Amino acid sequence: MYRKLLIAICLIFATAAAHAAEPASHREDLPFLESWFRQEEATGDWYGLRNKLDDRGITISSNYTTDIGGNPVGGLNQVVRYSGFLDVSVTLDLEKIASLKGVALSVGNYWASGRNLSEAIGNFFLVQEIYVPGNYFLGEIELSLESPDETMTVEVGRLFAGDVFATSDLWKYYVNAGINSNMNSISANIFFPSFNIAAWATRVNFQPNREWHLDAAIYDANPRVFKNDNHGACMSFEMDSGYLAMGQLSYKHHQRPEDNGNPGSTTFGCYYQSSRFQDLTDPTKRWHGNYGYYFIFDQMLFRGDWPVFEGPDYMSSDATNAQRIEEAHGPRTAVSADRPKGLTAWFAAYIAPQVHINTQAYQIASGLTYQGLPLNRDHDVTAFCVILGKFSDQLDGQGIETVLELNHRFQISQWLYVTPDIQYIIEPNGRSGIDDALVLGVEISTNF
Numbered sequence: 001m002y003r004k005l006l007i008a009i010c011l012i013f014a015t016a017a018a019h020a021a022e023p024a025s026h027r028e029d030l031p032f033l034e035s036w037f038r039q040e041e042a043t044g045d046w047y048g049l050r051n052k053l054d055d056r057g058i059t060i061s062s063n064y065t066t067d068i069g070g071n072p073v074g075g076l077n078q079v080v081r082y083s084g085f086l087d088v089s090v091t092l093d094l095e096k097i098a099s100l101k102g103v104a105l106s107v108g109n110y111w112a113s114g115r116n117l118s119e120a121i122g123n124f125f126l127v128q129e130i131y132v133p134g135n136y137f138l139g140e141i142e143l144s145l146e147s148p149d150e151t152m153t154v155e156v157g158r159l160f161a162g163d164v165f166a167t168s169d170l171w172k173y174y175v176n177a178g179i180n181s182n183m184n185s186i187s188a189n190i191f192f193p194s195f196n197i198a199a200w201a202t203r204v205n206f207q208p209n210r211e212w213h214l215d216a217a218i219y220d221a222n223p224r225v226f227k228n229d230n231h232g233a234c235m236s237f238e239m240d241s242g243y244l245a246m247g248q249l250s251y252k253h254h255q256r257p258e259d260n261g262n263p264g265s266t267t268f269g270c271y272y273q274s275s276r277f278q279d280l281t282d283p284t285k286r287w288h289g290n291y292g293y294y295f296i297f298d299q300m301l302f303r304g305d306w307p308v309f310e311g312p313d314y315m316s317s318d319a320t321n322a323q324r325i326e327e328a329h330g331p332r333t334a335v336s337a338d339r340p341k342g343l344t345a346w347f348a349a350y351i352a353p354q355v356h357i358n359t360q361a362y363q364i365a366s367g368l369t370y371q372g373l374p375l376n377r378d379h380d381v382t383a384f385c386v387i388l389g390k391f392s393d394q395l396d397g398q399g400i401e402t403v404l405e406l407n408h409r410f411q412i413s414q415w416l417y418v419t420p421d422i423q424y425i426i427e428p429n430g431r432s433g434i435d436d437a438l439v440l441g442v443e444i445s446t447n448f
Helices: 002-021 031-037 049-055 094-098 117-121 169-173 184-189 321-326
Strands: 058-073 080-093 103-114 136-146 152-159 199-206 212-220 243-253 264-278 286-303 342-351 360-371 381-391 400-413 416-426 437-447
Touching: 049 058, 058 117, 080 094, 080 117, 094 103, 117 437, 136 321, 152 321, 169 360, 184 286, 184 360, 199 321
Parallel strands: none
Antiparallel strands: 058 080, 058 437, 080 103, 103 136, 136 152, 152 199, 199 212, 212 243, 243 264, 264 286, 286 342, 342 360, 360 381, 381 400, 400 416, 416 437
């Protein structure tokens, strides 16, 4: 079983590299394949229908991502498992449809499949970032309104927190869910709607210039929305369960091709949840309120050429936050980022001071990404990271789980990437009694 998995990963490496390195002149005898890989999406423009809908303010987009992997060494059991996630989103530009300037409506639908490899390993940070239990989910239902000068955007409806807070654009290159797409320790401690579960909320984004970004939001912390039987469609609004308030301030510099300097960013965020929390050692005891802080930093250390960006305008480095918010969140995740070639270092830290109610006391993560390897691969990214999660001292027998990850993302086209991946889990679930686990896998993502 594991030999077949290893052979498949090696073949993917070889096939992706061979296709990418092949000069255009050598592909002239395959005009269909060449033109197909040059499309913006795998299904093309639907004989012009997609472009006509876009012109009329209707954007339909979808993505399918799968993680296939196994642990030949370590963990509770040695298995190979698959997980998949299909995202289909519709965005209505109400300025084009109904002359409501600056107003847009987005609706997301998701289909999850497969099994959880971390369940067999027995570790805390999921080794398949795409895995969620359940099947169909109704996602975000978001109405956004931007100010005339595009410096402020207000969003209302059923929203995620994970698409804005405690995240980084660099983390999408990793497969482990410890940082993809958020610092996973946060969702272990509090109500944190993300990925496939949305909650009633109001969020405000303020961007006075291209460097500074301020986000603030309040969410109805109704735990019923997380029940799989509700399929993300629990519409009840129950403030009796408490609320989640989040704030985040970011500074980003040299983010555009014309800027002289290396791109970087700094983010500080915090939250407060007003709900009642059970004591970790005394189930009969309840505590009111929970809070935490996080810090994220990245800086490009070496900058090369800035490749031409071929993706949608709202994903370019010149796009404002208002432009990004107008589009459905996440449906085109296979598009490469609009960044220069070069080496970037990043660091993140999260702390939850109330260890008597929080499973995770703190999380630290750091890594390196290099875009542009091999030399003729402008959009490929090689990524390495270390993720460390410290369990509360109130939990007997659980200390620190550490994850090491190394991968390479082959950007085959605008709509397809393949990422062979290696992870090593040290003390799964913070328990020395579980053998360290080696995970071999591959992630494949396609925009339709």
